[in-house]
Amino acid sequence: MPSAFRHALFIVVPLLAVLAGLPGVYQNHLLLFNFVVATICGPIVGVVILYGIYNLIGFTTPQYFQLIYGLLIMGLVLFLPAGLVSLATRRGWHVP
Amino acid sequence: MLLVYALVAGVLFGLYFSLVGIGLNLVFGVMRIVNLAHGDFLMLGAFVAFGVATLAGIDPLFAVPLAFVIFLVVGVLLYWVLVPRLRGSVNPEMLSIILFFGLSQVIEAVTTIFFGTSERSIQSRALGTVFSTVKVRLFGGKPEVAGPIHIFGQGFPAPWVIAAVTSLVAIALVYLYLYRTRLGTLTRAVMSRRDEALATGIDVDRVSAAAFGIGLGLAAVAGVFAPFMFGSVTPAFGADATVTSFAIVVLGSLGNPLGTALGGVVYGVCYMLVQTYLSSWADLLPYVLLIFILLLRPSGLLGRRVRVA
Numbered sequence: 227m228p229s230a231f232r233h234a235l236f237i238v239v240p241l242l243a244v245l246a247g248l249p250g251v252y253q254n255h256l257l258l259f260n261f262v263v264a265t266i267c268g269p270i271v272g273v274v275i276l277y278g279i280y281n282l283i284g285f286t287t288p289q290y291f292q293l294i295y296g297l298l299i300m301g302l303v304l305f306l307p308a309g310l311v312s313l314a315t316r317r318g319w320h321v322p
Numbered sequence: 323m324l325l326v327y328a329l330v331a332g333v334l335f336g337l338y339f340s341l342v343g344i345g346l347n348l349v350f351g352v353m354r355i356v357n358l359a360h361g362d363f364l365m366l367g368a369f370v371a372f373g374v375a376t377l378a379g380i381d382p383l384f385a386v387p388l389a390f391v392i393f394l395v396v397g398v399l400l401y402w403v404l405v406p407r408l409r410g411s412v413n414p415e416m417l418s419i420i421l422f423f424g425l426s427q428v429i430e431a432v433t434t435i436f437f438g439t440s441e442r443s444i445q446s447r448a449l450g451t452v453f454s455t456v457k458v459r460l461f462g463g464k465p466e467v468a469g470p471i472h473i474f475g476q477g478f479p480a481p482w483v484i485a486a487v488t489s490l491v492a493i494a495l496v497y498l499y500l501y502r503t504r505l506g507t508l509t510r511a512v513m514s515r516r517d518e519a520l521a522t523g524i525d526v527d528r529v530s531a532a533a534f535g536i537g538l539g540l541a542a543v544a545g546v547f548a549p550f551m552f553g554s555v556t557p558a559f560g561a562d563a564t565v566t567s568f569a570i571v572v573l574g575s576l577g578n579p580l581g582t583a584l585g586g587v588v589y590g591v592c593y594m595l596v597q598t599y600l601s602s603w604a605d606l607l608p609y610v611l612l613i614f615i616l617l618l619r620p621s622g623l624l625g626r627r628v629r630v631a
Contacts, residue, residue: 293431299424304404307411 271310327476328598329591334478334486336590338544338551340583341489342563343570344496345540351513351577352533353405355418359426361563363393363538366429367545368555369437375444381452382444382546386488389542397535405530426560433557443554449481449547481550492543493583499536500579509533513577541567569608573615 276295284291306312346360367389374385408414408421470477500506508529512519520526548563549555566589574585592611596604 289431289434292427293435296424296427296429296431300421300428303417303421303424304407307417 275310323476324598326474328594330473330476331478331482332591332594333587334482334590335551335594336587337486337489337493337583338482338547338586339566339570339590339593340586341485341492341540341544343567343574343582343586344493344579345537345544346567347571347574347576347579347582348496348533348540349537350571351579352509353530354415354516355405355408356415356422357537358419358422358564359429359560360537360541360567361565362426362429362433362560363541364545364548364563364567365433365555365557365560367393367542368442368548368559369433369545370542371444371546371549372442375448382449383452383484383488385546386543389546390539393542394535394539397538398531400538401531401534405534406527426564430557430560437557439556439558441554441556442549444549446479446481446550449484449550479550481547485547485551488543488547492540493580496536496540496579505529505532566608569612572612575621 279294280291283294302310342364345363346357349355349357349360367385370389370392371382371385374380374388375382378384404421404425408418411417471480471483472478473483498506500510508519508524509532511522511524512526512529512533516526519529545555545563548559552559570585570589571582572585573589574581574583589608589611593604593607596607
């Protein structure tokens, strides 16, 4: 796959995913990334990270994607239950 | 005759299904935490059975105590790692669902990485060879291959009967634990009122850790029989097992481990009737049962009050 096309995918797919809803099991769990702190950026950040990893290794080695996905979920719940965006809001930055 | 077969097989499967669900219910009843990784521990129990059968080459029945002890220890350790952090959060019940979903993903991924995705099964005559060996040792005679066991004139595979009997024993032991031991009495106290138990000076964390360990141990014991009851097991088996055990637990009643015994038998009989008469619909059964029981009796068959959580 040409790298320009790949980078385009990297940006377009998350947007489509937000608009259309992700396939399968991953659909419901994006709320994780903006958990509690309800922002618009939260789901977008989540989709970019999750689909970024998925595009990198999700097709070739799905079990490693699953492992990272699970570890990410557990780490966030245990150490950052308010989500990634809370890192910014905690410092007083305004996040839309 | 088909009906008799379906009913008896349903009761055998039902006893086994009770064992599948009872650990999940114990964990939920004591900790109010939803263990979405329950089915994955069941799957790991099946892999313990594979290990015992292939590496050691002995009767998979020996995997029952082994799996129970291993996952009892794993459960207690996991409890101390995960739960105190969870308790401090804003919404422990909701976060526990997500946390254990993550744990189930990790378990499935690690198992896939180490063992691959192929279907694994154990020869069904391997289970219970210990009985014929003991019989030969004690009474002499020739070792015979265990055939089907006859109940009401119908032949059933021996592993089904062995799994059902083991499940009965396990449920009886859970009953004894809950109603006859000191730790069990404390467990029931925590189950009915967590705050008051804490206020009376019960070490809630110790009781919960024990319940979590026992819950995982029971799941692993159920998993030992999974290759025989369902034919084969893959690492992806865990998710299905979780859904099935949820259906059983809700059918019985959430938070009442002994209700699960009834729920399991009802589920097993329904399962076998559907398998016999409408086999293409069998996969729908847990979901349909869940919807109906939630619509008609949200507290479950034995539930006295609707769960508030």
